[in-house]
Amino acid sequence: MKELNIKSEVTISQLPVLLNLHVRSEHLEKQLITLSKSGIQKVYVSIDGPRNKSDIASQEDIRKILKDYESKFSLLKVRWMENNQGLALAMISNIDWFFSANDYGVIFEDDIDFESDALEFFVDGLRHIRYSPETLLVSGLQPRS
Numbered sequence: 455m456k457e458l459n460i461k462s463e464v465t466i467s468q469l470p471v472l473l474n475l476h477v478r479s480e481h482l483e484k485q486l487i488t489l490s491k492s493g494i495q496k497v498y499v500s501i502d503g504p505r506n507k508s509d510i511a512s513q514e515d516i517r518k519i520l521k522d523y524e525s526k527f528s529l530l531k532v533r534w535m536e537n538n539q540g541l542a543l544a545m546i547s548n549i550d551w552f553f554s555a556n557d558y559g560v561i562f563e564d565d566i567d568f569e570s571d572a573l574e575f576f577v578d579g580l581r582h583i584r585y586s587p588e589t590l591l592v593s594g595l596q597p598r599s
Contacts, residue, residue: 463581466493466494466573469558470497471496471498472548472559473498473499473500473563474544474562475499477512477513478564481565481567482519482520482564485566485568486523494573496529496531496556497529498529499533500535500547500551502538502540502544503537513534531555549561560576
């Protein structure tokens, strides 16, 4: 197993974030605002390919939102999949893509609302992992109301 290369003092600005999307754009702008205001610098976005013409139209909304936020981050790397892989395969592919460029990071799906305190929670978790290599991940839960 690869040893994690986590600096002892991980900060929010050093925390890479992956956003996994398909057609839902309703949470994307709020996610990007929270990431920007929290000081996140590196954002990766992976969008599964469309299944039909309706998906293509929905993905145009995603494209417009991402264009509006390009300048808010030092890196906003977007991967558009040409073909629809489906949830399971797309998620595996997205995570592989993200971790091919990063030793650690936070992964969010397109239907998650989060605040800066969630990012602080993950930074604290990464600090813990640095000193406890038997810990493999830190996870959060967003209860549905």
